[in-house]
Amino acid sequence: MTGIAAGLTGFAVLLALMAVRVPIAVAMLSTGIGGYWLVNGTVPLLAYLKTNTFYQFSSYSLSVIPLFVLMGEFATHAGMSRALYRAAAAFLGRLRGGLAMATIGGSAAFGAICGSSLATAATMGQVALPEMRRYGYSGALSTGSVAAGGTLGILIPPSVILVLYALMTEQSIGKMFVAAMVPGILAALGYMLAIAWFVRRNPEAGPAAEPATRAEKFQAIRETWSIALIFLLVIVGMYRGWFTPTEGAAIGAFGTFVLAVLHGGLRLRGLLDCLQGTAKTTAMIFLIMLGAEMFNAFLSATQTPMLAAQAIVDSGLSPMLILLAILLLYLLMGCVMDSMSMLLLTVPIFYPIIAGLDFGMGREDTLIWFGILAVVVVEVGLITPPVGMNVFVINGMARDVPMIESFRGVLPFLISDFIRIAALVMVPGISLMLVRLLG
DSSP, X not given: XXXXXXXXXXXXXXXXXXXXXXXXXXXXXXXXXXXXXXXXXXXXXXXHHHHHHHHHHTOGGGGHHHHHHHHHHHHHHTTHHHHHHHHHHHHHTTSTTHHHHHHHHHHHHHHHHHOOHHHHHHHHHHHHHHHHHHTTOOHHHHHHHHHHHHGGGGTSSSOHHHHHHHHHHTOOHHHHHHHHHHHHHHHHHHHHHHHHHHHHHOGGGSOOOOOOOHHHHHHHHHHHHHHHHHHHHHHHHHHHTSSOHHHHHHHHHHHHHHHHHHTSOOOHHHHHHHHHHHHHHHHHHHHHHHHHHHHHHHHHHHTHHHHHHHHHHHXXXXXXXXXXXXXHHHHHHHTTSOHHHHHHHXXXXXXXXXXXXXXXXXXXXXXXXXXXXXXXXHHHHTTOTTTOHHHHHHHHHOTTSOHHHHHHHHHHHHHHHHHHHHHHHHOTHHHHHHHHHHO
């Protein structure tokens, strides 16, 4: 069997294991081990497992991941999602569809301290769904807005996905965070416009709530200023070099811990829950990383990535067509795979190809731009049928809403997403303007 045939067979086996609901980390790890053994033999496999596992997970830079996860756990237990939602609702609730817009605004703000899409969707769903149900919002708009708002957790920094991409491509974590700011804000604004269009066509789907008083608005701001301060300190501090990404994550975790104790009533039982949740999430991430690394080692042994890269370079296609083909593949894979597994599996294959193409920018700018595009497209996959993991999570919380209605509710947000992707592809400066401005 030729190398390329072995690589394609490995992909087929991986997809078959996923189809029978084998966990993605286990599927990648077992396929990678089996394929590497068939290509190289037993002794090289054992040597690789012995050395690579140690060197991969003994890296100091990886400590940033559990710290950001812990920051999100403290933020959840501190009730920050409720405070952020109340603040957004105080200013937007009086508009038609305003509570759905507040859900988007609250999700964007909570994503800035959580960094997980599913966690953002689930946490904001607990807060926003009962309130929208109380005011008679349609099931489609309420579940659709929460599911779409949750995707902002993967893009608004600090994001674990952006951290992993930066580590894999040897880019600055701070620059990746800054580059994601404008696309993240555009995503939130685009979702709010989608809601405005939705309620314009269906006014009864999102009736206006009572206007908040000036005192209520002031109280909402007073409850959330500390959250904004932590976010700005972490992002600006990392970018300006005041502290390393790991130090920034530790500062963010400590800040949210203090807020959780002072305002969220965090006690010993809650602290233990936060630590346990962090351990479980970190273990899941690291197991996926190990599985992806093993599978990519198998592919490298077959020379499949190098042969595929050379075939793409020799194809004569323009750099933009190659980029669009990769993004389309990401979109299709996002319908059946979770975002982290997909990026860990494909970035080692795709980023050398992108780095070798001429987009009229330097190598660093090209890789930052591609990273933002990849994360945005992966984000879209979280609400794209037939899987749409965010939609399934939120629909499970709103059991009275049919699944088809929830998917119908995310359609306006998908339209907004596709418009945003087109803008980011055609105008790289949208992603790079803050990096260049602050550089």
